[in-house]
Amino acid sequence: MEQETDTKTHILAIPFPLQGHINPMVQLCNRLVPRRIHVTLVTTVSIGASLQIQACSNTMITIETVPDPPIDVRENLDEYEISHRRFRAAITSGLPGIIRKQRDAGLHFKAIVYDSFIPWMLDVAHERGMKGAVLFTQPCTVCSVYYHMHKGSLEIQRDEVSLPGMPVLGLKDLPSLVCDMSSYPSLLEVFVKQFSTFEKADWRLFNTFDKLEEEILKWMANKYPIRTIGPTVPSMYTDKRLLGNYDYGLSFFKPNTDSCMKWLDKKEDRSVIYVSFGSYADLVDKQMREVAWGLINSKFSFLWVVRDTEESKLPRDFTSELHDNGLIVNWCSQLEVLSHRAIGCFLTHGGWNSTLEALSLGVPMVVMPQWTDQTTNAKLVADVWKIGVRVTADENGIAMREEIAAGVNDVMQGDGGL
Ligand code: UDX
Numbered sequence: 001m002e003q004e005t006d007t008k009t010h011i012l013a014i015p016f017p018l019q020g021h022i023n024p025m026v027q028l029c030n031r032l033v034p035r036r037i038h039v040t041l042v043t044t045v046s047i048g049a050s051l052q053i054q055a056c057s058n059t060m061i062t063i064e065t066v067p068d069p070p071i072d073v074r075e076n077l078d079e080y081e082i083s084h085r086r087f088r089a090a091i092t093s094g095l096p097g098i099i100r101k102q103r104d105a106g107l108h109f110k111a112i113v114y115d116s117f118i119p120w121m122l123d124v125a126h127e128r129g130m131k132g133a134v135l136f137t138q139p140c141t142v143c144s145v146y147y148h149m150h151k152g153s154l155e156i157q158r159d160e161v162s163l164p165g166m167p168v169l170g171l172k173d174l175p176s177l178v179c180d181m182s183s184y185p186s187l188l189e190v191f192v193k194q195f196s197t198f199e200k201a202d203w204r205l206f207n208t209f210d211k212l213e214e215e216i217l218k219w220m221a222n223k224y225p226i227r228t229i230g231p232t233v234p235s236m237y238t239d240k241r242l243l244g245n246y247d248y249g250l251s252f253f254k255p256n257t258d259s260c261m262k263w264l265d266k267k268e269d270r271s272v273i274y275v276s277f278g279s280y281a282d283l284v285d286k287q288m289r290e291v292a293w294g295l296i297n298s299k300f301s302f303l304w305v306v307r308d309t310e311e312s313k314l315p316r317d318f319t320s321e322l323h324d325n326g327l328i329v330n331w332c333s334q335l336e337v338l339s340h341r342a343i344g345c346f347l348t349h350g351g352w353n354s355t356l357e358a359l360s361l362g363v364p365m366v367v368m369p370q371w372t373d374q375t376t377n378a379k380l381v382a383d384v385w386k387i388g389v390r391v392t393a394d395e396n397g398i399a400m401r402e403e404i405a406a407g408v409n410d411v412m413q414g415d416g417g418l
Contacts, residue, residue, distance in 0.1 A: 008038045008060075010107050012098075012130075016115035016137075017047040017087060019279035022250050023353050024137045024207045025115065026061075027232035030248050033060045040109070041250075042098060044068045044090040054249035054333075061248055066094020081186040084117075092124060099128060111202070116143070116194040122201055133203035135229075136194065138352050140206050140213045140220060141166055141380060142175055142373040143194065147220075149178065150195040165219030173379035176371040191372075198224070205229045207352070212359075212385075231356040237335045252279065253307070253331035260303060260332045261340070266324075267301055270344035273408050274337055274363070276305040278351040281370040287398050288313040291347075291368075294404030300344070300412055301325045305332055338363050345411040346388075347404070350374040355381060364388050366407040368399050 011032070015025035029039040039061045043051070048065040068090050077085070099109060111131040114121035125132035136143050148154040148163055155161070161169045171179050177188040198204060207230040210217055220226050234249075264272060273295065277283060283291070292315050295302045301324075306314060308330045319328070334354070337343060338361045346358045350367040355377050358365050365388030367378040382390040391399045391407045 008036050010038045010040065010102065010109045012095075012109050012112045013039050013041045013061075014091060014112060014114040014118065014121055015041070015043070016117040017043060017083075019252050020351055020353050021115050021117065021137050022051075024230070024232040025113070025135060026248060026250055027234055028113065028135065028205070028207075028229055029061050030234065031229075038062070038107075040064055040098070040102070042066060042091065042095065044087065044094075050252055051250045052252075052254060054251050054255075063250075064098050066090050066098065069093055078184075078186050080184065080190070084186075084190065088118065088120065091118070091121070095124060096128075113205075117190055119193055119195075119197040122197040126200075131202040132197075132200075133205055134194075134198065134201045135205045135207065137207050138373045139377060139380065140208050140216050140228075142352075142376045143206070144216055144220065145169075145175055145178055145376070146191045147195050147198075149192045154178070165216035167379065167384055169376065169379065173376055175373050176369075176375050179375070187372075203227060207232050207356070231360050232353075233357050233360040234335065237339050237361060251331075255331045255333045256329040257333045257336060260327065260329055260337055263327045264303065264337070264340045264342040267342035269341050270412075271301055272340075272342045273298070273300050273302040273345050273347055273366075273412065274343050275302055275347040276332075276334065276354065277349040277368075277370065278354060279307070281349045281351075283310065283313065283370070284398070285313045289315050290398060290401045291404060292318045294399075294401035295326065295347075295408070296321055297401055298405040298408045298412075300408060302347075303327045303329070303332070303337065303343075305329055305334075307331065335361070345408060347408060350377040350381065352377060359385075359387060364411045366391060366404075366411050368393075368404070368407075 013025055013029050015022045032039055041061055042064050045065045046068045048063060068086060071086050071089050102109065109130055111133055112121055112125040113133045113135055116134050116136045122132040144163060144166060159171050161174060177184055177191060181188060204224055204226045206226060206228050209228050209230050217228065306328050335357060338357055343363055345366055346363045347366045348354045350369045352373055365381050367381050367388055368391045369375040369378040378390045381388040389407050389410050391403045393399045
């Protein structure tokens with residue numbers, strides 16, 4: 001047994017504890033496993049307790065948890081800063097114990113793969129004689145905006161930003177936190193600090209692929225050695241022969257996959273709109289109402305993921321209008337749904353994982369960006385790759401039902417030039 005494990009390389013993986021960051025990290029790990037790399041994924045006890053293992057066959061990914069130490073929150077900190085500090089305190093105090101335990105068992109970690117949101121992990125790796133690989137989970141175009149902020153070379157002139165290797169970005173196309181720098185200052189700091197240890201990292205990994213963001217990737221690669229590892233969509237969905245190889249996932253939510261599949265099986269090819277705003281977006285009540293009536297007005301069938309924390313925002317008389325034309329679920333296996341022949345388009349917030357998944361599975365998008373990178377992702381989808389349309393919000397930031405219905409009609413009826 002010992003001989004077998006000795007022939008493997010051991011690495012640590014530390015994802016940032018949000019669904020949109022865990023997914024690409026786990027998929028990257030899934031691809032390392034067949035290369036005889038043993039992965040130990042580390043998170044905190046509290047995060048580990050709320051994560052469910054989705055599927056698993058002969059995986060070599062081990063999960064270790066570290067205690068959540070109390071932190072002093074007497075300072076005036078916002079929720080992002082508190083959760084960030086808590087995570088940092090837990091990982092830095094708990095990691096040495098995990099490394100020691102493995103060393104005592106005769107195993108030596110060679111490297112730490114860590115999320116770009118936690119750049120301080122590089123020093124932790126180097127101090128313990130390991131290499132550090134940083135994983136960026138957002139598009140290189142978006143990361144480059146933060147890179148320029150970090151370097152002090154981001155200039156907004158006449159409401160536009162023009163940067164090397166990138167399309168010109170108007171204010172509505174910039175990452176939302178950059179467009180309105182005072183909105184979430186501590187979160188913006190996290191994005192900009194992604195580059196604080198970038199130059200010292202041993203590997204710089206981006207969840208994208210070369211043809212997708214060719215020019216900006218070339219520009220970045222001219223400055224630093226980088227690697228693209230995307231799209232991190234499990235190949236079992238794009239190549240059924242690989243089924244079983246990449247089937248390990250970790251989720252904060254329990255999917256209602258059976259009811260979705262049974263419902264979709266009864267629908268005609270490309271007749272259903274799939275709707276999801278990801279794991280984190282928090283739509284205001286009015287926006288939920290506009291989406292609901294926009295979908296009803298479009299006259300197409302739709303499958304809408306409404307997380308249980310969002311359910312109370314649905315209009316009261318809406319569910320009685322659904323009949324068999326609409327299905328609401330709290331969570332689904334998005335890849336299975338997007339792969340279903342009945343799906344005709346994806347009404348999405350434009351999260352980077354959702355964008356890559358729709359792109360990889362050939363589903364056109366109607367993008368209703370909410371915040372952070374989604375505004376820039378929407379620009380790429382609609383104007384650069386032309387694989388979807390963008391729903392424009394009004395001056396209060398609300399996308400109205402008429403706009404939403406028009407967007408899905410364009411895509412479902414093929415009038416969007418797609
Ligand atoms: C966030 C950001 O929006 C995203 O742009 C950033 O790069 C990562 O963090 P999130 O808002 O959750 O993530 O969106 P997204 O990136 O699209 O990730 C959602 C993930 O959850 C996708 O992998 C999607 O397949 C999965 N999902 C979503 C499900 O498995 N089931 C669902 O019902 C809904």
